[in-house]
Amino acid sequence: MxxxxxxxxxxxxxxxxxxxxxxxxxxxxxxxxxxxxxxxxxxxxxxxxxxxxxxxxLPGLIDSHVHFRTPGLTHKEDWEHGSRAAAAGGVTTVLDMPNTVPPTLSPEAVREKAALIQGHSLVDHRFHIGVDPQRPELLAELDPGVATSAKIFMAGHHTAPTVVRDAAQLEKAFIAAAEGGVQLVLHAEDGELFSLLDGWWGEPDSYARYEAHRPRTGGIAAVAKVVELVRRHGARAHILHLSSAEEADLVSAARAAGLPLTFEVTGHHLSFTDADTKRLGARTRLSPAIRGQADQDRLWAALRAGLPSTLGSDHAPHTVAEKTRSVRQSPPGLPGVQELAVAVWTGMRRRWPEEDPDVAACRLARYLASGPAELFRLPGKGRLEAxxxxxxxxxxxxATWMLSAAQVYAKCGWSAYEGWxxxxxxxxxxxxxxxxxxxxxxxxxxxxxxxxxxxxxx
CATH class of the missing domain: 2.30.40.10 (Urease, subunit C, domain 1)
Known part of the structure; x- marks a missing residue:
């Protein structure tokens, strides 16, 4: 040759x-x-x-769900630290989320963000552009050289600056995404249900009750809305950090019926249960919340059956000071890009010790390489081939080893997996x-x- x-x-x-x-x-x-x-x-x-x-x-791993916090939130994380954590976790490509300050809502914002990152990233990268609630129709004309995917924060997300709360605006986003061939990625929770619960018994004031205050019904109701919007308009949609058995069943049934609907499972929803949140408190305070053992078991079963399209870390660090605020004020999120592959591998080997490791390795490559490369149109990525x-x-x-804070490369300096x-x-x-x-x-x-x-x- x-x-x-x-x-x-x-x-x-x-x-x-x-x-x-x-x-x-x-x-x-x-x-x-x-x-x-x-x-x-x-x-x-x-x-x-x-x-x-x-x-x-393995093919270089792809984490299609990170928050590296640039611009505007670099006291929590920045691209140098985030990309170190990624590289140490075997990740060579990341897709970053738009909820920064200012949010990444336009081609101009994407270019400005790219300029800030140049020379500071160990890993290759693309960005999910944000859906502007005031101008969802912009997706119909989105230049694929700028972005091929767009993030929608549905009304169950309380901290993003660009939550789409209005049902008509949400539908416009699906119509425009279908016209422009844009892949939607969604935080799918129904905030109206959470507000009803908070109005009834108040916001959560202890981590023992956190999951009950942010329950599975919020995700189930939102995913049902997404299924209907996909059915009506034909937009391609990817549900992020799916957390419950019912959501997994809904999306899997919709996909089996021919709808262009897929989902992601995170390392933390596979690794922790609500019992861990009671023990670890803010470290596993997340949105969507960590669910119970039955949900975790269902997500693992889905993984083994090949139902998700991607694994993601939802790497969303906060400082220790932010995480030690009161239960009502502590922000949801944890670092996870460094831990993702090893945490999922650890779970597979413990749950299915009889399985051929080659099968597990191919599964890891599917969910963390070829799957995201195909879904998000990343030419050249995700496969070992000429x-x-x-x-x-x-x-x-x-190899076996124990994770300590000294081994954490995220800027926040802590991990929910410490001691694992x-x-x-x-x-x-x-x-x-x-x-x-x-x-x-x-x-x-x-x-x-x-x-x-x-x-x-x-």
Whole structure:
């Protein structure tokens, strides 16, 4: 192959996680791309080489749900710290949310945000543009070079600056998204139900009662509205951080009926239950709330059955000072991009110890690589194959280690997973053929992650 004359790096592995399954093989990398996937090393002797040994070589992971807080909220998180946490978690690409200060509601705001981030990101990135409640019709003419997805905060979200509260405006957003071919991503909770409950028994004043005050009915009612809007207008919609068994059933049934509706499961809804919120308090105060054991079991069953399209971290850090406010004033959210892959791997190995690890590795690659790459139109991402970007995650499946605050790279400096004994460890993270995280030396690479253009080839 003539291209092999351009090889800059050869990665040999016994466990390449490819679209066809796990296999032994060799990746020939040059110019930031995978030039070939072969059975043997055919590169010139002078080329740099890396032996992955028994580690899985996954496609570089994609977290399609992060809040890196730039601009305006960088006291909680910034792109340098957020991208360090991502790289340490095996993530090479992130999609960032628009609820910043000011919010990212226009092409101009997207360009300004990209300029702020340039030179400060270890990882490649795109942005979900925000739906402006006053101008939802703008989605019909959205330039796909700017954004291909748009975030709607439905009325159950109390802290975002751009909540769509009016039913007519919400419907206009679905109509415009269908016209413009825009992928909607939704925080789907019904705030009117929460207001009814708060008016009846007051806002939550203890974490023992937090889930009851922000119950599953808010999510179920909102998802039912989304199903009807998708049915009526044909817009593509992706439910974020789905939290209950009933929501999983609704979305799965809608998709089986042919509707373009998908959903995400977060690491924290798979890892914690409402009993943990009673114990950990604000650390697992989230929106949507952490549910009970039966809901967690249903989400795991959905994961095993292949029903979600993505896993996401909803990485949304707050400072310790913010999290130690009163129950009524403490903001929802936790850091999670660093913990996502290892937490889900830990859960899979504990729940299904008899399962072939290769099956689990392919599942991880599906939900954290090929799935989000396809859903959000990220050319070159999510697969180990010739022509794809040379983004790799070297993952040791059997390593065990305990997470401490000293190992947290998010700016907030804390994790809800502190004290957890994890199974699985990210050894190296490689973006565009260059190492951006090395576990052995705890060092990072260059802050030259790029803004991804969905209209580019790849």
């Amino acid at each position: 003539a291209e092999l004359n351009s090889v800059e790096l050869v990665v040999s592995a016994r466990r390449l996680v490819t679209p066809q399954g796990v296999r032994a093989g060799v990746l020939h990398i040059g110019g930031g791309r995978i030039l070939a996937v072969t059975d043997t090393d055919t590169a010139p002797a002078a080329v740099r080489r890396m032996d992955a040994g028994d580690a899985y070589v 022509g794809a970007d040379a983004d790799l995650t070297l993952f040791s499946p059997d 004994t994890m199974t699985g460890e990210v050894l190296r993270t490689i973006r565009a053929g260059r190492v951006i995280w090395d576990r052995a030396t705890r060092t990072f690479g260059a802050y030259d992650g790029r803004l991804l253009d969905s209209t580019a080839g790849g």
